[in-house]
Amino acid sequence: MAKTTQRTERRTDALSKERIVEAAIEILDKGGEGALTFRALAARLATGAGAIYWHVTDKNELLAMATDDVIARVMLVREAKPREAIRAIALGLFDAIEAHPWAGAQLSRAPWQSAVGEIFESIGSQLDALGVAEQAQLDVASALVHYILGCAGQNAANATNARLLPPGTDRAAFLATIIARWTQRDPAGFPFLHKMASRFRDHDDRAQFLAGIDLILAGAGTADKN
Amino acid sequence: MAKTTQRTERRTDALSKERIVEAAIEILDKGGEGALTFRALAARLATGAGAIYWHVTDKNELLAMATDDVIARVMLVREAKPREAIRAIALGLFDAIEAHPWAGAQLSRAPWQSAVGEIFESIGSQLDALGVAEQAQLDVASALVHYILGCAGQNAANATNARLLPPGTDRAAFLATIIARWTQRDPAGFPFLHKMASRFRDHDDRAQFLAGIDLILAGAGTADKN
């Protein structure tokens, strides 16, 4: 018996799921979501498109694996205080999605990905220690995850737009354009947007993201504990 | 002078932005996002693809207009109490997205759409009356909108999956499958998901969505006013 089931590498440059995902992430980071093509991937790996399909079933699977890969690196947070742990997880996700916007788009588009399961678990498992009643834990975890996914989608869209805009355009000008477009049709009909326009322009995305997390945690009745 | 700039209809079945958007919505509602094609649209309108491009610049624009159209019908809420107004807007959006899942996907993918501006305004303009401090209004409105967009994307994904699954599959089985897939890799590593699995299965999406809204409003310090 004792079949040597041991997998020996065919050759050093052999294709594998890992190498394919790695190359896909590089392409996505450099060129954005639209740049990931089986042809581009095949060119970068110096092979044909058909060979890739031997290791990967789908473009969906490929995107899912790339996203899981990028997100998993961030979920390793170990903070003692539950409140800080949740904030650290959230901020880690925010930074990861800012670095890899395509992953944000993928998360909000396919919320049943295993990465979302890990996010759910990481956040939810802190709620006990935070003092959230067991009855409310699902609601709180779900609200946090949905809020994070919403921000993820928005960040991804921002990055995509930034890629399409002339490179010199800065963020303030971009936001001003958006608000102008929103309010131009009926200037009197958008008092709130007008009131907020200035604050909108020079706000810090990251700080505002965190403010949303704190808002939800505060709503869970954990304002001044932990 | 007095040029008769008055537009007279070319003929009764003439193409127009309105008719195109209307047909697009019908296709999207019946067949989902993947069914909207310029060819399918041309067939339904009994014309050619090129003719559509005379009225519409892009598929993006088409999807944006369809989404704006479907969302605008919902933003007309007029409630006296600000808290109830926000809840009514949110629930209206939830129902609209459940009826037109493709619109949810589009919203979370393109958050600078004018529909999002209207959502922002509708919600934000209630915060004064709700007693939210002006300094916090942007944070609260932003958290609400992002949460809603996150749920929108998730609902859209659910609907798409439901379309792909065998028609008999019910929601409980689907959720059980997801959770099983999430937790199978390392059963001991996902205590929270296991603890929540049963509650996950038979929860009411709409109620949970509203719970998230209330959570954020509670965090804004408006728990027992209005």
Place this chain on the structure above:
DNA sequence: CGCTAATTGGAACGTCGTTCCATAAATGTC
């Protein structure tokens, strides 16, 4: 070495968004 199964690379298929263009219909001008 020779056999089988795993793996490769590239051609080919069908579909999509979009562009192009030769018409046709409405409008403006005399």
Place this chain on the structure above:
DNA sequence: GACATTTATGGAACGACGTTCCAATTAGCG
């Protein structure tokens, strides 16, 4: 009413994509 001009139409054609197919190559094994 006839002609020129703008507005609008519909279908052919282009290039890119995801995916499938398959002949050729290579690794493992007796």
